[in-house]
Amino acid sequence: MRKTIITLVLLGTIVLSGQTSKKDSLEKQVSKLELLTNTNERDTVHISNLMDLALNLRYYNTDKLLSLSTKVLNLSKNIQYKNGEINSLIGIGTYYSDQGMHLKGINFYEKALFISKETKSNKQILRCKNSLAGEYSYLGNYAKALSGYLDAIEYATLIKDKLMLSILNENIASLYVSQKDYEQGLHFYKKVKKINEEINNPVYSAETMSNMASAYADMGKLEYAMFNVNASIAIFEKEKIMDWLAFAYEIKGKTYLKQKKYKWALFWYNQSEMLHETLQDDRGKIDLYNGMSEAFLGQHKDSISQKYALEAFALSTQLKSKEGIQKCAKTLYKVNKNKKDFATALTYHELYQKISDTLSTSENQKGLTMLKTKIEHERQKEELIETNKKALATQKYYVYGALFILLIFIVITFIIRRNEKIQKNLNIELNTKRQDLEKSEINLREINSTKDKLFSIIGHDLRGPIGAFQGLLKLFKNGEIGQEEFLDFVPKLKSDIDHISFTLNNLLTWGQSQMNGANTKPSITPLENLVKENMNLLSETAINKSITLVNQIPNDTISWIDSNQIDIVIRNLISNALKFTPENGKITIGVMEKNNQWEVFVKDTGIGMNTDVQKQIFAKNSNITTYGTNNEKGTGLGLSLCKEMVEKNNGKIWVTSRLEKGSCFYFTVPKAKKNYKRTA
Template sequence: MNIKYTFPQKKFVLLFLLASFVCIEVQSQILRRDSLRYQIRRIESKNDFNPKDSTYIKLLTDLGKEMRFYNSDSLFLISSEALTLALEADDKYGQGNSYEGLGSYFEDQGKYGEAIKYYKKSLAISEERNDYVKILEIENHLANVYRYMGDYAESLKLFLKSIEYAKLLGDDKMLSILNENIANLYVNQENYEQAVQYYKIVKKINQRIGNEVYMAETMSNLASAYAEMGEFEYAMYNINSSIGVFEKHKIMDWLAYAYEVKGKTYLKNKDYKWALFWYKQGEMLHKNIDDIRGETSLLNGIAEVYLGQGKDSLSEHYALKAMDLSKKLNFKEEIRKGTMILYKVNKNKGDLETALDYHEQYQAINDTIMAHRNEKNLTMLITKLDFDKEKEQLIIENEQALADQKRYIYAAMLLVGIFLVVTLAIYRNKKILKNLNDELQSKTLELIEHEKELRASNETKDKLFSIIGHDLRGPIAAFQGLLKLYRNGEIGSNDFLQFIPKLGKDLDNISFTLNNLLSWGRTQMNGSSTKPSAIALENLVIENINLLEESASTKSIQIVNKVFGNTLCWADGDQIDIVIRNLISNAIKFTPENGTITVSVNERGPLWEISVKDTGIGIKEEVQKKLFKKNANITTYGTNDEKGTGLGLSLCKEMVEKNNGDIWVESTIPKGSCFYFTLPKMRNNLKKAG
C-alpha cells in the first residue's frame, strides 16, 4: 500500500524513527548513526531551523546510509524525505545522495530495475556536478546490481572502467573496493584461485591506506574463498583476525558475516558442533540488522549443520526460512543449496514424493546455473579482452595525437626559424633537433619493448595451451569416459569405486598444476612486476612445511627444517613463497615412503643459498639438462604415480632470476636430488640504497 505524507506528517514519522533507534553500546561507545541523530536533533531544536538547509539534508542522507543494514524501511523513508526537501531546495548534492539511498534500498530488496533507475539518476547529477569521487561510488553500485542480475559482462566492464578512473584520481579507497568486487565476481563463478589473487591485490592497497577495518573486510572475504577451497588454516587465520577488528569497532553487519564465514569453515571441515556455535552467533546479530542477502546464506548454513547432526526437523525449518528469502531476492545459488537440503531431509523422512520434487527443482536450477556459469566465464573473458583492446586502441590514438602534435610543433618551429634565422636559427635548430632525436629514440625503444611483450605474450599462450592439451585434457577426458561408462551401465558401482583412488590422485595433480599454471600465467600475461622487500626465509619455509605436512605424512616422509632465524633477504615474498612450495612439493612427490626431506640455508658471501634435499629416486642426467628450460614440457611421475608437468620448475627459475638469484640441481640415481637457489641478503641492498 502506497501512503502519501504531507511534510508535517513525514517529519513526525522521521522524528519517530530517529527517536526509536537508540541502542546501548559496550563501554559507552557512540556509533556514527547515534552521532548523526544527535546532530539532527540539535539543528531541529534551533529557532531558525530550516528543513531545506543543505547541511540538514546531508545529515539525513548520511543517516539513511548508516541505517541500510539495520532497518531498510528507515533507509527508504529517510531517503524519500531527504529527496523531497532537496528537490524543493534545488539542492543537487542532496538529490544525488537521496537517489543513491533509494537505489540501495531497492537493490537490497531484489528490485534491480528500480535500483538501476535511481542509481542512474544519482549518476547523472554527479556527472553534471563533475563529482568524480561520487561517480565512482555510483558506478560501483551499478556494477554490483548487474552482478546480482547475472549480467557479468556489464558488471565487469563497469568495474574495469572505474578502476582506470580511480587510478587517475589516485583514489586508493575506491581501488580497494573495485578490485574486491571483481574478486567477488570470480567467487560467484567459483573461480576461487583467481578471486584470491584479486583479494591479495586489495590487501596490498589496504596496507597503503592503513585502515584496519578495510583490511578486516577483505580478510573476511578472503577467508570465505579459502574455506571453499578447503584451505582451512588460511581461512581460520584470516577470519579470526577480522573478527577482532569488527568486535573492536562494533561493526555488526560485517561481524555477522564474519561469524557466518567462521561457521562455514567449521562446516566444511565437518566440525558441526563449532560450526553451529558460530552460525548461532551470527543469527543473534541478524536480529538487530537488516541484511536479507546475508541472512539467507546464514540460514542455509545452519540448515546444513543440523542436517549433518541428524536433526532433520530443525534443518528443514531453517532451510524453508532460507528458501522464502532466496525466492524473494531470486537468489539462485541459495535456492539451489536450499532445494538440495530439503531433498535430503525429505528423503531421510521417507517422503519420497516431496524429496523427488525438491530434487527435480535442484536439478533444474543447477543445470541453469552451470550452463550460465560457463557462458558467463566466457563472457567475462571476452569483456576483459575487449576492454584491453579498447585501452590499447586509446593508447594508439593518443600516440597518433602526439604525433600530430609533433608535426604542428615542427611547423611552428620552422616558422620561428625563418623569422629568427639571422640571430638564433642555427643554434636553436641544433638544440631542438637534438631534443627531438632523443625523444624519437626513446619512443623507438618503447616500441621495441612493446614488440617484445607481444612476442612473450604469444609464447605464453602457446605454452598454456600446450600444457592444457597435454597434461590436463588427458585426466579430465579419462574421468569423463569413466563416468560415461558408469552412466551407460557398462561398469558397476564396485568397479567404479575401484577407480576412485586413481581419480583422486589425478584431481590432486590437476589442482596443483592449475595453481602453478595460474601463477605462471599471471607473471607472463599480466606483466606482474617483481617487488622486492625484506623477507624472512625461515617464516616462508615454516609456513610451507605446515601447508604440505599432510601430503608428506601420507607417505611417512619426514621434513627436516634447518632454516633458523636471522635469514633476511631482499626479494619478492609472494614469488619466493611459490618457489619454496614447488620445490618441497616436488621432493614429496619423488621421495618414496619413509624418506627424508631436508631444507637448509647457507651463507655464500652476499647471498643466501637455500637447498631442498630429498632421499628420492633421483633424476637422469639428460632430464636434468631440460628441467629449467622455458619451453620444456616434461611429464614425470612420482613414487606413488603422482603426475607433474615440469611447469613448476620453469616457474621457479623465472621467479628466482627475477629476484637476482640462480637455481640448479644436483642428483644421483637412486640416492636422491638436491635443488639449490640463491637470493641476495638484505644488508647488501641497504648499502646500495645508502
C-alpha cells in the same frame, strides 16, 4: 571450556543490546531532523544530515531508508541541490538492490551517475560506477561488472582516491572468488591490504580480512581463515560495526563447519543470528541460515535443520539467489531422505541438479566472458596509451616548429630529417598494431573454437548416456519395469558411467591444456609402473571382451617425463585398442631402446584403419570418432590429446595400421639421465 562459552554468550548479549540501542538512537535522530524539515527546507547541511542518517538505517529499517531518500530527493530538487539529488538517488537504488530488484536499482544509479557527470563530482561518479558494477554482478552479467570495476579503477587512479581504489579492488576480488578463481581473488585482496595500510583505517582492514577469511574457508585453508576472521572480529567489536560483525561471526561459524565441529559452528552462527534480529540484511541471512541448517544436519537434528533450510529457501527465492537455492535444496534433499520421504527428497534433488547444471554452464560462460572482457580492456588501455603518446609527440612537434622559424636554415634540414623519422616510426607502429590485431583475432578464434568444441562434446557425448540413465530411473520409479529388468541394465549403466568418467578426464585435461596451458613437470619415472597401473585399471573391460593383454615392458625402463601426462597417453592408447579389437583378440604393450629414448608401442589385432584416417587422427582440430566393435563411443579428443602430451615431453607419436589386421601405435619419450633433477 564452559567458562569460555559463558563469557562469549554474555558478550553476544552485550553486543545485541548495543545493536538495539544504536538502532533506537538513529531513529531518534531522524525524528528530530524530520521535525525541522518545514523550517529548514533550504538548509543543505540539514538535508545532508538527513541523507546520512537514512543510509545508516540501511540494515536497521529499509523502509525508512526509502522514505527518507525520497524526501531528500524532493527537498534537493526544490532548491536545485545536486549533491543531495545524487545521494538520494543512490539511497533509493540501494533500497531496491537490497530487495533483489536490481533493474530498478540500476535505473536510479544511472540517474545519479548522469547528474554526477554533469556536476563533475568525481567522488560521486566513482560511487555510482561501483554500485552499477555491483548490480550487474548480482544479475550475473560478470563481463559488464568486471568492465565497470576496471573502468572505475582507472578513474580512481586518475583522481588518486585511495579509499575507492580499496573498495573497487576488493569488489573485483569478490567477483573472482564467486567464480571459484581463488588465486586471482587473493591476488586482488593482497592489493587491497596494501592500499588499506596506506589509508591506515582499521575498519577497512577488518572488512578485507573478513572477506579473505571467507575465501580461505571455501578453499579449505582453515587456519588462514580463522586467523583473519578473529582479527576482524576484534576490530568490529571494538568499533561496534554490527552489520560486518554479524558477517564475521557467520564466517567463523562456516570455518568450524568445514572442520565438522558442529557445536562451535552453531555457537558462532547463533551470535550472528542474534545480531540479525535487529538487522534487515536478507542477503546475509541466506548464507547464515544455510550454514545453520548444515550444522544441525551434522548433529542429526533434522527437524531444526529443515526449519532453517526452508527459511533460507524462502529468502533465496525472494532475492532470486541461485547459489542460495542450490545449497538449500541439497540440505532439504538430505533431510527428507533421512525421513524416508523419498518423493519430496527427489523433488529437491532434481531442483539441486537443475540449478547445479545451470550454474556450471553459466560459470563456464562467465569465465570465458570475463577473460575476453579483461583482454579487451587491456587492449583499449594500450591503445589509449599509444594515442596519448602520439598527442604528446604532436605537441612537441608544434613547439619545435615555432622555435625553428627563427632559424630558417636549420628548420629545413631538421623538418626533412624529422619527417623521415616520423614516417619510419609510424610505419613501424602501424605494422606492430597490425600484428597485434592479427594475434588477438587468432586468440579469440581459438577461444571460441575451444568453447564450441567443449559445449558440443558435453551436449553430444555426455548428455546422451546421462539422459538414458535418467529415463531408465524414471521407468523404474514409475513401475514400468521391474527390479529384475532394472538389474539387467546394470552392466550397461556401469559401461556408460565408465565412458562418462573417461570422457570427462580427457575433456578436463584437454580443456586445461587449451585454455590455460598445461605445465609439463618431468621427473624420473619407471614406464613399467604406468603400464601396469593402466592395465589393471582396464582389465575388467578386457575380460568383458575376452581380450588378452600382454605386458612386455621390462623393469628399469626409467624415463624423464611428466608422469601424469604420459599416464593419460598410455591409458588412451590401451583404451582405443580395447575399443577397436573384437572379442578373443590380443593387445601387446612393449618397449624398444633407441639411443637416448624409449620407443613404446601398443599393438592390437583389431579392425585397423585406412590411410586417410591415419593422416587425420592426430590433427589438432580433428574430431574423428567412430564406434568400437561393441558400439563403444569416444569423444574424438583422445589421440590429439596424446599427441600434445607426447610432444610436451620431447617425444613423437605415430601409427601403422592395416584394415582387418590391426594397428600399432608408437611413441617415444626421453630416458632418464643421472644429471636430471626434479623440477620445482
